[in-house]
Amino acid sequence: MKDITQKQKQDTDEEVLSRVPDNKQKIKWVYVVYFTLVHILAIIGLYNFCNAKYQTIIFSFVVGGIGGFGVTGGAHRYYSHKSFKANLPLQIILLLCYSVSGQHSLVTWVRDHRMHHKFSETDADPHNANRGFFYAHIGWLMQHHHPEYYKRSSNIDVSDIINDPLVQFHAKYFFLAKILICFVLPIIIPVYAWNESWKISLLVPGILRYVCNLNFTFSVNSIAHFWGHKPYNKSIQPVQNLIVSILAMGEGWHNYHHVFPMDYRTSELGGYLFNLTTMWLDFFARIGWAYDLKTPSEQLVRRVAINHGDGSWHDASDKIILGK
Numbered sequence: 001m002k003d004i005t006q007k008q009k010q011d012t013d014e015e016v017l018s019r020v021p022d023n024k025q026k027i028k029w030v031y032v033v034y035f036t037l038v039h040i041l042a043i044i045g046l047y048n049f050c051n052a053k054y055q056t057i058i059f060s061f062v063v064g065g066i067g068g069f070g071v072t073g074g075a076h077r078y079y080s081h082k083s084f085k086a087n088l089p090l091q092i093i094l095l096l097c098y099s100v101s102g103q104h105s106l107v108t109w110v111r112d113h114r115m116h117h118k119f120s121e122t123d124a125d126p127h128n129a130n131r132g133f134f135y136a137h138i139g140w141l142m143q144h145h146h147p148e149y150y151k152r153s154s155n156i157d158v159s160d161i162i163n164d165p166l167v168q169f170h171a172k173y174f175f176l177a178k179i180l181i182c183f184v185l186p187i188i189i190p191v192y193a194w195n196e197s198w199k200i201s202l203l204v205p206g207i208l209r210y211v212c213n214l215n216f217t218f219s220v221n222s223i224a225h226f227w228g229h230k231p232y233n234k235s236i237q238p239v240q241n242l243i244v245s246i247l248a249m250g251e252g253w254h255n256y257h258h259v260f261p262m263d264y265r266t267s268e269l270g271g272y273l274f275n276l277t278t279m280w281l282d283f284f285a286r287i288g289w290a291y292d293l294k295t296p297s298e299q300l301v302r303r304v305a306i307n308h309g310d311g312s313w314h315d316a317s318d319k320i321i322l323g324k
Contacts, residue, residue: 031142038211045208052204055194060205063100063186065249065276067213070097072249072277075106076266079161080113083264083294084281088166090289095170102182102210103217105174106167111158115149116221117261118156121237123148129225129237137215137222182210216247224254231313232259232305240312242274250275259304264293268301 049057074094077083086094095106103109112126119125123146129136161167170177187206190196228239232255244252245267251257253267253275265278272279284290305313 027143028141035138035142038207041203041207042211045203045206045211048200048203049208052200053190053194053196056190056196056200056204059186059190060209063205064209064213066097067100067102067182067209068216068249069277069280070094070099070101071103071109071213071217072251073281074098075101075103075109076113076251077264077277077281079106079167080110081261081264082160083262084285084290085292086284087289087291090284091166095166096177096181099170099174099177099181100186101213101217102178103214105171107158107161107171110161111153111156114156114158115153117258119148119152120258121225124152125149127221129222133222133226136225137218140221216249217251219244220248220251220254224252228252228255229312230255230310232256232301233308234310235308245274250277259308260296260301262294263296265295268298 052060075098078086078091078094098106104112116125116127121128121130126145126149127136127140128146132139183206186209187198187201190201190205191198224239224241224244225237226239228241230236230239236255236258238254238258240255241252244254246252250266253269256268257263257266264281265275267275267278269275272282281290281293285293
């Protein structure tokens with residue numbers, strides 16, 4: 001596919017705007033029913049978690065980690081921020097892992113995330129935290145965006161994603177890959193590999209794992225915008241939150257990330273324990289599959305923290321990591 005010209009880009013934006021509903025913030029009842037149903041099934045899955053075979057429990061965590069990495073390392077750090085470069089095998093891995101997460105199309109994910117950074121905590125922010133915790137967490141997916149979102153979305157350039165041949169191929173088969181890799185395979189593998197029951201396989205590695213992946217991602221938009229420290233910029237809403245960093249594989253160092261969005265680590269903190277995504281990216285860097293990993297200088301981080309932070313920054317010591 002040829003690169004999108006300015007005229008083509010304008011046409012694309014006009015098409016987006018033409019699909020805006022008359023009542024731009026009306027409830028999406030299909031999504032309300034869908035999210036309600038899968039969360040009810042996830043609660044049932046949690047109730048049956050202890051009845052699952054140990055292989056199923058391990059398998060659920062592995063699949064959950066794969067899907068999580070597809071979001072954090074793929075959709076977020078690679079495609080949204082271009083914080084590192086990846087060779088073809090790694091790009092394929094990132095797209096496959098993202099399919100396991102079962103989220104929106106990659107172009108939609110990237111557009112929304114770039115909107116979030118450019119218009120953070122405004123009506124153009126798709127999950128504006130100023131509209132409340134529930135809205136920032138999941139409510140924004142249950143209704144049409146604010147009119148300002150549609151107005152400003154044409155200012156967000158995602159041509160690099162749209163024009164990527166591999167992403168084009170992924171988009172063409174996205175729905176099929178999402179159904180197969182996110183749901184079908186995680187459900188049938190335990191049944192045929194170690195004779196797990198269909199009920200447990202559906203509820204635990206199927207629905208519970210999927211819903212946990214969703215909520216761990218959502219927690220970055222909600223929890224990490226409400227509770228925590230602001231060592232790098234006290235004037236913005238994103239915060240450092242250890243719990244979110246554990247659940248979302250290193251994405252909870254959100255105050256840092258909004259100040260230094262191009263850092264592939266999303267944090268200056270050195271350990272892998274609270275940043276599993278960075279651990280995997282460093283592994284791929286060691287074997288040459290990831291390269292040109294971007295990081296700010298220590299001097300810049302220090303200067304910004306001292307001049308703009310809330311005073312909780314202490315050379316990234318263990319005390320600040322644990323919030324002590």
